[in-house]
Structures are given as structure tokens and as C-alpha cells.
Amino acid sequence: MEQNRNVFFQDWDVVDYKDAWEKQEEILSSIVKQKTENRVNSTEIPTNNYLFFVEHPHVYTLGKSGKPENLLLDEIGLEERQATYYKINRGGDITYHGPGQIVGYPILDLENFFTDIHLYLRTLEEAIIQTLAHYSIVAGRYEGYTGVWLDADNEKARKICAMGVRCSRWVTMHGFAFNVNADLSYFQNIVPCGIDDKDVTSMERELGRKVDIEEVKVVLKDKIADLFEMNLIQI
Template sequence: MNKIQNKKVIYKDLHQADYLKTWKLQEKLLQHIISIKLKNKKSVNDEISLTPNYFLFVSHPHIFTLGKNGNLDNLLISNFKLQDIKAQFIKTNRGGDITYHGPGQIVGYPIFDLDNFFNDIHKYMRMLEEVIIKTVNFYGIKGERSNGETGVWIDVNKPFARKICAIGVKASQWVTIHGFALNLSPNLSYFDYIVPCGIKNKYVTSLEKELGISVKTNEVKKIIKKYFSEIFDLEWI
């Protein structure tokens, strides 16, 4: 572990960006961080370089992504139908099953060196959930965890339990990629084409559907950043 933990996070809002291009960018940043860590391990003079942390906000065009251990049967439509609804489908290397990304979502990708924070992936996932729970709570919505089902839910113990935020990550050498997708105002009908996260008989919702009013994207992003600062004890740069 680094002798000095760098809790500064380089922030970038990509606004609208292609999923594959953004994934490649995450991999590039991941490899950059890992290269510094490997160089630090080989240092014989105890001279180490601090590893950076990054955070990307983005919104993607319509796309369904399947996690590395996901079940392809949870994609319920054909390639022809994918073309008809102007959506892509790809397999990724993140955890989790299938999910949807599209306009109206706030997607966050933390590329963090967890050596700068703590070495615990389970804790990291729970803290991502906590950021979103506090964010939706800011708007008067009670976000919850569902036992064994990663993400943020509403009315989790009621018949109409619904997910408002999906989370799926990957870590290499304690460096994270991928992240969360908070439904602000997406077209929720796209979730009808999949079994979201491989979980049957539960639903998907959005912040604006729950509130019944529109919310400004930049305002929600500021609130997410605020809670990241508090929960991860980080500094945005």
C-alpha cells in the first residue's frame, strides 16, 4: 500500500458519450494507475509516486450491457428488434447481470485506486450504494438496500419493490472501473426488453417518476459529488 494515501479525485463530465469509447477510456486510466503501482513496487529507494484517482460522469446512447457472469437469456429481444429500437448490446467485464443505459440516466464511473482508501471491495460497493441512498433521500425518497441484490431500491419489502440505481464494478490490482447508473428520467420501457440485473418480478423506476416532477441533471450531479466527498472523505480536483 502507498505510504501516503491520495484522496484527491480528478473529475470529468463527459456529458453524452459512446459506451465503448468510455469503457476504453476507463481501461486506459486503469492501466495508467496500475503502471504507477508496479513502478512503486520495484522502487529500491522507497521513492514512490502517488497514484491518481478519476471520476467520470456520462450519459450513453441506448445500450444493453451484460456482466461477465450474466445470463444471455435475460436479454429478451432479437438482434432485429435491437436495431428497431436503435439500441446496442455488448458483453462487458464488470460484475452483475444485464442492465440498460440510455439518455436520462446519470452514469458514474469511479476509477479509484482503493489503496488510497481501503482494501475492501464489499465496503466499496456498500459505500457506492450509500452515496445514492443519500442522494435520493435529499429529494425525499427512501432508498434502500435489498439483501443479496446490489443497487439501490425503493419499497424493497413491499410487493412493488423497484430499483432506481444499478451498480456493477470490476477491480484489478485494487483499481476500480465501471460504477453506477442512476435513473433520473430515462425511457423506462427499455427495461421491458430485459430481465433487469437478472432479477425477476421486481421493477425499475426513476427519480422523476417517483417525484412526479422534473429535476435538473446538473443539480443531481452536484448532490452525488457532495455525498462522495463526505462518504469517501475525498477531494475533487
Template sequence: MNKQVQVEDLGLKDFKETWDYQEQLFKAILETKIKNRRESAGLETDNHFLFVEHPHVYTLGKSGDLSNLLLDENQLREKGATFYKINRGGDITYHGPGQIVGYPILDLDNFFTDIHKYLRFLEEMIILTLKEYGISSERSPGETGVWLDVGTPFARKICAMGVRASRWVTMHGFALNVNADLGYFDNIIPCGIRGKAVTSLNVELGVERVDEAEVKSKLLKHFRVLFEAEMV
């Protein structure tokens, strides 16, 4: 089992270009697995962890409801945003500057074959990272992602998640609001959940800007421990 995970920070990159790159890495792992099964090749499969920041974009998961996007094409253009219907789970979400997006593209055969556990570990990585900033966060029953003040009228989401998996290979991932422009969330019903607010780390800390490089470093630290991985 290969527990090495290749980390790559793509910087600010178009959503569709990044999606295509994810698909390329995802398919290469699948092809290796198929070859191993057919030919008993015994080849190691790669694991990747991509960090990226997207220009303003709304994405709708395969089971999502288009009515949760509250803008038409002209309004999207006015906002400088794009829209894609994509092949992850979950409903609609927003990505934009000031948000740390992480795409782990892993062969879970190298770690554990349990998608539920995989999602919980990603959530735990976020929860432990926020704890380092003095922020208490948690899971909300039946709602994937990471939340603050669950069970109160002030419940708000700080990290959205949506993944795809095939033959235990994952893609897509999480979006953590760090210095995000929360106004863009007003144009959707986030994750299809009405009446729940969203927040960002800088808002919770009452500061203008949080060091995103520092947050990424903390995320990788907790990922490495949880997955017993070697980050390269």
C-alpha cells in the same frame, strides 16, 4: 495516499468509447502501482470520477446470462440500441439518456482496501442523494444497488451497480435513473432478477424532468464526505 479525485463530465458519449477511456485510466493506475512495487518508485496514483450519459445500450456482466436480453440483433437495431458483453460484475442492465452513469476509477489503496465497503459506500451516496429529494431508498439483501419499498410487492430498483477491481483499482460503477425512459427496461430481465420493477427519480417525484446537474452535485457532495476525498 492521494485522496484527490479528478472529476470529469463526458456528457453524452458512446458506451464503447467510454469503456476504452476507462480502461486507459485504469491501466495507467495499475502501471504506476506495478512500478512502485518493482522499483520502490513512491509515485502517487491518480483517482478519477467520470460522469457520462450513454445512447441506448444494454451491457452484460461477465457472470451474466445472455437469455436475460429479450431482443435479437434486428430488434436491437429497431430500438436504436447496442449491446456489449463486458468485464464488470453483475448481470444485464440498460443505459440511456436521462440516466446518470458514474464511473469511479479509484486506487482503493488511497482510501481503504475493502470492495464490500466500497460498494456499500456507493450505495450510501445514492441513498443520501435521494433522501435530499424526499425519497426513502435502501439496500435489498443479496441484491447490489439501491431500491425503493424493499420487501413489498412494489419493490423497484432506481440504481444499478456493477464494478470491476484489480489490485484494488476500480472501474465501472453505478447507473442512477433520473429522467430515464423506463420502456427500455422491458427488453431485459434487469440484473437477472425476475418480477422486480425499475423506476426513475422523475417518476417518483411526479415531475416531467429533474435537474441532472443538481443531482450530480449532490452525488459528488456525498461521495466526498463518505470517501474523505478532495474533488478536483
């Protein structure tokens, strides 16, 4: 089947985590269904690709390989912090989503791009790294871990973007959480990504000022489009 690198893009603004999760599942299922029908019926109907940006109200999510004890709050503590908690079906451990954070959900049929989940993650990381470079923040990777880090080669290592994905028949969902102006105190209530000896940071903390999150979204969207060689279509 011919590759389709058109990607429908939409900024969901602020959406409850559960609603966004259900929407992702619905879209992924429709793409997988089309792939199955193509195979069964020997058809070549192109599959769609999507990229969504969103901000969530305060929420903690635990990946399928994560440890529940890495959430350091009980139900009363969650209520006091006005946060919700979900066990979900992505990879990785526990993380936080909240206002001031760009959460990206690429729902891509990787057969339209490349069938390599590690390359997929590295390409998403590179988009974040290049976006940070646009703001003169030097970032990179931490060997053995996903996500984007600052000073990964020394004791000051700190994470600025977490990642966790699910892939079904080469169709992706979930994605990344990029701290722009996020309230970092919420990370004190978890063992972020199961790593208890590393710090978490944000663009605001690194630059010493609030950052225009809408501007960052534009830069990041362009970096993702360039690196994946995709044609973004606003919807």
C-alpha cells in the same frame, strides 16, 4: 505509500458506451502500471484517482457472470430500439444505460481509501441513498443484491440504481447507473440484473415530474466526496 485522496472529476456529457469503456481501461491500466513500477523500483509515486459522470446513448451491457438470454431482443429488435449491446468485464448481469440516467465511473485506487470491495459498494449505495433523501425519496438496500432500492421490504420493491464493478489490484472501474429521467420502457427488453420479479423506477416516476439532472449531479458528487473523504478536483 501515503494515501492520495485527491480525485480528478470530469463530466463527459454524452459519450458512446464503447468509447467510455476503452477510456476507463486506459486509465485503469496506467494506474496499475504505476503501482507495479512502485513495487518493482521501491518508489512511492502517488497513484491517481478519477470520477467520471456520463450519459450514454441507448445501450445494453452484459456482465461476465450474466446470462445472454436475459436480453430479450434480437439484432433487428436492437436496431428498432436504436440500441447497442456489449458483453463487458464487470460483475453482475444485464443492465440498460441511456439518456436521463447518471452513469458514474469511479476509477479509484482503493489503497488510497480502504481495501474492502464490499465497503466500496456500500459507500456508493449510500451516496445514492443520501442523494435521493435530498429529494425526499426514501431509499435503501435489498438484502442479497447490490444497488439502491425503494420499498425493498415489501412486494413493491423497485430498483432505482444498478451497480456493477471491476477491480484489478485494488483499482476500480465501471460503477453505477442512476435513473433520474431515464426512459423506463427500455428495461422491458431485458431481465434487469437477472431479476425477473422486481420493477425498475426513476426519480421522475417517483416524483411525478422531470428532474433537473444537472442539479442531481451536483448533489451526488458532493455526497460521494463526503462519504469517501475525497478532495474532488475538476478537470
